[in-house]
Amino acid sequence: MRVDSILCPVDFSEFSATAYEYAYSLSRQYKAKLFVLHVMEPVVSVYRGILVPSLVEEIYSRQDSDAREQIRKLESTYAGKGVASEVVIQVGLVADSILSFVKARDVDLVVVGTHGRRGLDRLMMGSVAERVLRRAPCPVLAVRERVSTFVSPGSVHEPVRLQKLLCCVDFSETSPRALEYAFSLALQYQAEITLLHVVEKSELHADEQNQALSCIEDLIPVEARNWATLVPVVRAGKPYERIIEHATQAHTDLIVMGVRGRNALDLALFGSTTHRVIQLGPCPVLVVNA
Secondary structure, three states: OOOOOOEEOOOOOHHHHHHHHHHHHHHHHHHEEEEEEEEEOOOOOOOOOOOOOOHHHHHHHHHHHHHHHHHHHHHOOOOOOOOOOEEEEOOOOHHHHHHHHHHHOOOOOEEEOOOHHHHHHHOOOOOHHHHHHOOOOOEEEEOOOOOOOOOOOOOOOOOOOOEEEEEOOOOOOHHHHHHHHHHHHHHHOEEEEEEEEEEEOOOOOOOHHHHHHHHHHHHHHOOOOOOOEEEEEEEEEOOOHHHHHHHHHHOOEEEEEOOOOOOOOOHHHHHHHHHHHHHHOOOOEEEEEE
């Protein structure tokens, strides 16, 4: 799996600052180019004639300078540590600008910050993050405030320590693509990877559990068995509850989930398992389109 370019939109909130740490770390691990994008909302006046072109141009110029200075400060902590980055400032609607940039530059991965729990409850996960998750043609890593810190603390060289990954498998057509990203991340970070399947029923019989474990084993690439620390797990219950429960108990650093494509996202993603895990889970979630 190749990740040659990563996009991290920033709005200078604490959430985008945390997202930047992940974007920087992933860019460093994959030797990918990191695009740092800030979108300035269009200046609009309800009073005709007050905002003359020269004044609008001056406003944008000041906003551009301020944004570049804030990005410079954000990058300064990790400057010179082997990541090629490009700062892009645009004017437009934020979500539309992000999606257009992804398509124009053929971005391989988007890392976007989301609001905390209260914001999620009130505004889903923020209109920008939600729309990017729905529409982006590439995988999106949704990052919000961490519930817990990494077992091994980060540093200026490596701010993110992914030691435990959780990949959700349902044996659908989405599982192989999600597994590809999960195994790739596990290889890059030398992380343990748990493959979790949840059976939607109250109780799980031994033969059902054994059958599901056998199906999980069939999904594991032969070469991965030589280097990966693999933990197959089968649980019974509501998928989002079991996923969050396991991730919390196991101190998972990142969850990987496959989704069935744009139509399914548009119709059901953010009342679905994926949305609830992003909303309530203890760590970032990588959403992978089949």
